[in-house]
Amino acid sequence: MELIKLTDIIGSLNKAIGIESDSVVSNEAELINLLKEFFADRDFFLLVHSIDILYLKNGKVRKFIDNLVASVPRVRLLATVDHINSPLLWSLTESSTYRWLWFHVATFSPYLVERKHSSSQSSIFTTGSKSWKQSTNLLAVKQVYNSVNSNAQKIFLMILKLYMESRSRNSTFTFYSLYLSCREEFLVNSEVTLREHLAEFKYHNLIKMTKASDGAESIQVIFDKETVKRFNDSVGEE
Template sequence: MEEIDIDEDEFGFSRNYFLAKESGKSGKSSFSMRAGSSYGFGVLMYGFGSKKTLIEDFASTALTEYNVIVVNGYLQSVNLKQVAIAMAEVVWDQLKMQPRGLHKGQQPFNTRSMDDLIAFLDGPHTEENECLVCLVIHNIDGPGLRDSDTQHLLARIAACSHVRIVASIDHVNAPLLWDKKMVHVQFNWWWHHVPTFAPYKIEGIFHPLILAHGGTSQTVKTASIVLQSLTPNAQSVFKVLAQHQLSHPDEEGMPIDTLFTSCRERFLVSSQVTLNSHLTEFKDHELVKIRRHSDGQDCLYIPLSKDALEKLVAEINQ
């Protein structure tokens, strides 16, 4: 497995690609996401090669005025409801900052059903400033998003007035996921051919996930690569759990409340919500599992042998 080092050539390709597009005369290539109407288009990138670096570089340079939420569709499972909640909270924060102050008090989507969240994201614009959140989806055709119900929910989200979407596909049959309404009305795709020919360094790690299989050296290397793709704070939270597991080898796991207390004392998290977001990443990557303790508590454990975990902690410390 190759290390997740982003080559300068890949960054250079992505920057030069979009610079070239900006100098062209395409009507949509200006990426005017601030169009006054709610009939925005979605950008769909396709072509051979990983588009992860390309899209992330584009988001970090061209979408700096917008709140961006990234979904890694190449993971085996994606919590779409959590994504919708995060998007709604971002838009709510933007609306609260409007000069007229019309959006104060309790959030209008406290029930947090998908219908309520989508209805809020499709709310009316304000005259003072358009409130948008950009949803970036790596591999919208990935295994965690591929079923029909999820695709229809994504299409409904993409059609919301406060939402713009940038996504990539890799599977040759990906267009079969959508009907005409989804393609031309809800997603309103602008198809963009970007054959990067870049290796699928990160996406390939998760097909299949092999933390609990193979030899110790391969397992540690895989886990290390996964951790490198997470934020430093997430890595620190994982380290707290790992050190507890090594120090208490006879216990069934670390209670979630205990982990929260330990992380809060170290100023790694400020709330249970923050910890839960890290735990969701760990579970999605199969770095951490949950099992019921004999006293009824839910406990967290890392599905690695003692030797493998010690080597992994040593790599985190480097």
Template sequence: MPKGHQPFNSKSVDDLLEFLDGPQVEENDCFICIIVHNIDGPGLRDSETQQILARLASHIRIVASVDHCECTSLLFYMSLVWNKKMVHTQFNWGWYHVPTFAAYKVEGTHIPLILANDNTTQSAKNAALVLLSLTPNAQSVFRVLAEYQLSHPDEEGMPFDNLYTTCREWFLASNQVTLNFHLTEFNDHELVKTRRHSDGQDCLYIPLTAEALRKLLLEIGQ
């Protein structure tokens, strides 16, 4: 801390902003940089948290990582999980594509594998842990697939075309690119698998028992 500055002890965001606006902070004296890992995570998606970060962003510099590496445009992706107007007007993001190319299983070693546990309740909780880290829109797409599977237990799965049509009708995916983005996430986390229908169509199914699937829908619906 530069000479003459007093320690800042307040935990109030308003006090912090007032401090940063104050005359004691000279323009070329120093700058504050905050590093935020997984800024697209569920804990930072509520409007209050986003507004606080937006207010701070006008005074400090933010370096953030995005967990969903399938996204090729930060502004597009952040518009899906954050307030769209805020992303474009209150931040000035610069996008750098720097993937580690490590498999999801490396990053998620602390998350129990869904299929590694025969316990129905535990399987549902493991899957819910992954789903709750995804966007609300992705969760809704998963719910469409889950409800179809529960209501058609004798079928190989839900045909992709059927899923796409339903998601369009429910305004969950306006195009196949968006739907494929969600399906890629599901596949990477082993939430959804694909198999060939008897008529040659590719069908999507969730590798959980009906009981585990019902428990999962209750978990993510709370």
């Protein structure tokens, strides 16, 4: 699959708004300001195919589109995704900025062309591979982790620690044990605050909470321990 260069996007947008070829705007901020002015009284439709792959492999393009959506009120972003877990790429805050409306419109066509341009180790199309699942989970966990504040990050690391130490059959631990651990580290001052921090991780299906018949709440991490180890190693390296 051919990756889109940021310069190609800027060149196309320059042409679309009628900027002469001998005065092409190459500065991203300047172009966004021009687009904001040009589309002040008209809608701006931008179609992006396979935006999930583009976001994972081209950080500059992602940053440009993020700024574009946040800065140009009349922009209408239409995008396709290839993987069912693609919504994990956007945090709650980012999703509210994009104002996504999701529609399931699968074509059921085989990914014959895409497979020719993808590697077996990193491709999202090798859905039967265990390494694919772990790689995708790791990318999703990193994305959510990087989108929250430092306190929430420390709480998430505490969750993973309790998860790895849990001796229960399904590796669950109680909400109260997490609360006590977080209080000891001065990360929260009430259960309400802790629940607010957990909302982001629950929204992205990284954890789930269940309640027993006696009212006690338990927390379970919804990805495998191998991914947890890889994530902890990557955080340690950083």
